[in-house]
Each structure stands twice: as structure tokens, then as C-alpha cells.
Amino acid sequence: MKSVLLLAGVGFFFTSCSLPVFAQKIDVGYDKSTNFSQFHTYTWREPQNTPARPLLFASIVMTVDSVLKSKGLDRVDKDGDLSLTPAGGMEFGFNVAADTPILSTFSGPIPTMDATMWTGASGAALTAPAVPEGTLVLTFVNQKANKVVWSGTVSDKLDLQNKTKSLDRINKGIVKLLNRYPPGKK
Numbered sequence: 001m002k003s004v005l006l007l008a009g010v011g012f013f014f015t016s017c018s019l020p021v022f023a024q025k026i027d028v029g030y031d032k033s034t035n036f037s038q039f040h041t042y043t044w045r046e047p048q049n050t051p052a053r054p055l056l057f058a059s060i061v062m063t064v065d066s067v068l069k070s071k072g073l074d075r076v077d078k079d080g081d082l083s084l085t086p087a088g089g090m091e092f093g094f095n096v097a098a099d100t101p102i103l104s105t106f107s108g109p110i111p112t113m114d115a116t117m118w119t120g121a122s123g124a125a126l127t128a129p130a131v132p133e134g135t136l137v138l139t140f141v142n143q144k145a146n147k148v149v150w151s152g153t154v155s156d157k158l159d160l161q162n163k164t165k166s167l168d169r170i171n172k173g174i175v176k177l178l179n180r181y182p183p184g185k186k
Contacts (some may be wrong), residue, residue, distance in 0.1 A: 024173045028180045033047040034142070034184035036149070042073050042140070045081035048086065056167075060086070060136065063171050067128065067178040083143050085089040088136040111141045111148045134158050134170060152177045 051057035065075055133155060140150040154173040158166040
């Protein structure tokens with residue numbers, strides 16, 4: 001009887017004191033036949049659309065660069081081992097379908113993919129409901145093979161009234177996402 005009362009009390013405490021918690025959603029997929037230790041440099045591809053918030057985009061690029069640098073990857077202006085393609089958006093009305101692992105966000109021949117060697121994110125369509133939510137998709141293409149080797153998505157609810165808090169959540173989401181690159185390393 002005491003156990004039942006204790007559990008009921010704990011349940012009441014958590015339901016009466018609960019605060020809204022917004023967890024970041026992270027999905028990652030990768031080609032499991034790829035030896036990721038062969039990649040030492042990367043080049044950014046320009047997004048298909050001009051970023052609506054250039055300062056925010058620059059901040060995201062700086063965060064990604066910082067995390068990848070800590071992982072031993074160097075950014076080069078052209079001909080990197082990997083080509084990094086960003087996609088995404090935030091706020092209301094973001095409605096871009098994206099299917100992992102191929103995104104039509106860069107020019108040139110479409111990268112190939114061996115579906116039998118792919119594991120991870122299934123590639124659900126990305127649409128933002130009518131709430132402030134940000135989504136970032138990063139796709140890594142092996143330049144020599146013209147093949148997608150890693151793709152990751154992070155989504156999070158943002159607070160448009162508190163931009164500093166939102167920027168902090170964006171940066172933390174990028175770090176969490178890139179903690180899964182390369183696959184198998186923590």
C-alpha cells in the first residue's frame with residue numbers, strides 16, 4: 001500500500017510540476033561500406049536558395065566548421081575529399097521535401113547511392129508545421145566517387161522572441177548531429 005501511495009505521489013509531483021521540454025530530433029544515415037578515415041578535407045557547396053538569414057547561415061557554417069575541425073577535417077575552397085551540402089529552413093511556411101540521402105541542392109551530376117549499403121535515417125519528408133521550427137540537413141558527398149556517404153538532419157523548436165536562446169539551441173543541435181560523424185565514433 002505504501003508503494004502505491006509513493007508512486008501516486010511521485011506521479012502527481014511530475015504531472016503538476018512538468019515544464020514543456022522540446023527535444024531536438026536527429027536522424028543520420030550513412031553508407032556502411034565507406035571508410036571514413038580516408039576523408040581529410042571538405043568543401044562547402046552553395047545552398048540552392050540564397051539564405052533568408054545570412055547572419056544565421058554564417059553562424060551555422062562557423063559552428064559546423066569548428067566541429068569538423070575538432071574531428072580532424074580541414075575546410076578547403078575547392079576539391080575537398082568531401083563536398084558538404086547544407087539545406088533547411090526555419091519558421092513558418094518551410095515546406096521543402098527532402099529524401100535521404102539525395103537532395104537536389106547542388107549542381108552537377110546527381111550522386112549515386114548503393115541502397116543495399118545504406119543504413120540509418122529513412123528519409124521522411126521534411127515539412128515544418130505552423131510553429132517556429134528549424135531544420136538543418138547536412139549531406140556529405142565523396143567527391144571522387146560522386147556518392148553520398150553521410151547525411152544528417154537536426155530539427156528543433158525555436159523561440160522567436162528569444163533569439164539568443166534559439167541560436168544556442170541551434171549550435172547545440174549542430175554539435176549533437178556532428179557527434180554522429182564519422183559513424184561508429186563517439
